[in-house]
Amino acid sequence: MGRKKKVVAAPQLDDSMEVYRPPENHMVDCKICHIESEWVSADVGAIICDTCVSMLVGPPEIAEPPKPATGYPRGWHLRTLFISDEGNYFSKGVELSNKEGKALENATPKPKLAKGKKSKSSRSKDK
Numbered sequence: 001m002g003r004k005k006k007v008v009a010a011p012q013l014d015d016s017m018e019v020y021r022p023p024e025n026h027m028v029d030c031k032i033c034h035i036e037s038e039w040v041s042a043d044v045g046a047i048i049c050d051t052c053v054s055m056l057v058g059p060p061e062i063a064e065p066p067k068p069a070t071g072y073p074r075g076w077h078l079r080t081l082f083i084s085d086e087g088n089y090f091s092k093g094v095e096l097s098n099k100e101g102k103a104l105e106n107a108t109p110k111p112k113l114a115k116g117k118k119s120k121s122s123r124s125k126d127k
Ligand SMILES: [Zn+2]
Pocket: 030, 031, 032, 033, 034, 035, 036, 048, 049, 050, 051, 052
């Protein structure tokens, strides 16, 4: 045996449930478009609606202009040592002098070439 659900009627809106507004508030139309209106306190004489403000102000300026492209490969400024095609040395995006760059080039070990997975044919040749 299941329990019976209690049915409750949804509350009906009536005039007594309106949003309370203090008597000193009054409604003012937007002084530019005269379409939008807003409840304001007694000391406010005129308003400008959000649509008119956005038309007056205009779009926001872009904070930072895009950096010009260097033509170097992606992530070059993150490398400890990067040598450009012109032979300039860079470390973490900062240009080094020729002497500093060559010293850093000798100090850093050369990256090992990745060994690829042997194919079936090359494995059979080794045997
Ligand atoms: Zn307006």
